[in-house]
Amino acid sequence: MAIQLIVGLGNPGPQYADTRHNAGAWLVESLAKQAGVNFSEQKKFYGLHARVALQGQECHLLLPTTFMNRSGQAIRALAQFYKIPPEAILLVHDELDLPAGTAKIKWDGGHGGHNGLRDTIAHLGTHGFYRLRIGIGHPGQRSEVVDYVLHNPGKLEREQIDLALTKALMALPDLVKGDEQKAMRILHG
Numbered sequence: 001m002a003i004q005l006i007v008g009l010g011n012p013g014p015q016y017a018d019t020r021h022n023a024g025a026w027l028v029e030s031l032a033k034q035a036g037v038n039f040s041e042q043k044k045f046y047g048l049h050a051r052v053a054l055q056g057q058e059c060h061l062l063l064p065t066t067f068m069n070r071s072g073q074a075i076r077a078l079a080q081f082y083k084i085p086p087e088a089i090l091l092v093h094d095e096l097d098l099p100a101g102t103a104k105i106k107w108d109g110g111h112g113g114h115n116g117l118r119d120t121i122a123h124l125g126t127h128g129f130y131r132l133r134i135g136i137g138h139p140g141q142r143s144e145v146v147d148y149v150l151h152n153p154g155k156l157e158r159e160q161i162d163l164a165l166t167k168a169l170m171a172l173p174d175l176v177k178g179d180e181q182k183a184m185r186i187l188h189g
Contacts, residue, residue, distance in 0.1 A: 009091060026165060070119055096148075102135035106131045
């Protein structure tokens with residue numbers, strides 16, 4: 001199924017803009033910039049909303065302005081309003097279990113401790129949606145995770161993440177039109 005909604009997970013506010021936890025938002029912001037569209041604040045969607053055309057298909061972009069652990073509220077509000085089924089949603093989020101510089105597409109699955117995914121699953125009532133996982137690496141100790149995701153990556157690490165974002169942007173048009181295999185070859189090749 002073609003993707004109709006791309007959501008970039010992150011926390012709102014300038015203090016979080018460059019933190020690892022906002023890697024999903026970085027990609028969606030880059031996509032909007034590349035397409036030459038601007039976001040507008042939509043209180044009814046609890047976020048910033050824009051529309052882009054990818055491969056001739058209109059696609060909604062959403063940056064929730066709720067905090068990460070309440071992302072599902074924004075996603076459900078927009079999806080219900082535009083009657084977008086969960087299987088036509090792509091969530092872009094940071095992923096501790098992938099090294100920086102890696103991006104992977106995944107269908108379905110659990111939340112793996114990610115609060116944005118946990119809340120989205122709860123609000124949509126299903127695990128059945130696409131995820132574009134942007135690797136940020138792991139600090140090594142579970143007790144350090146919260147501090148790690150809420151801090152900015154170092155220069156080299158940010159360059160690695162930016163490379164993964166560039167590759168992901170190249171794969172997005174194929175994923176949006178429903179060619180998951182081609183998108184995966186671009187990303188995982």
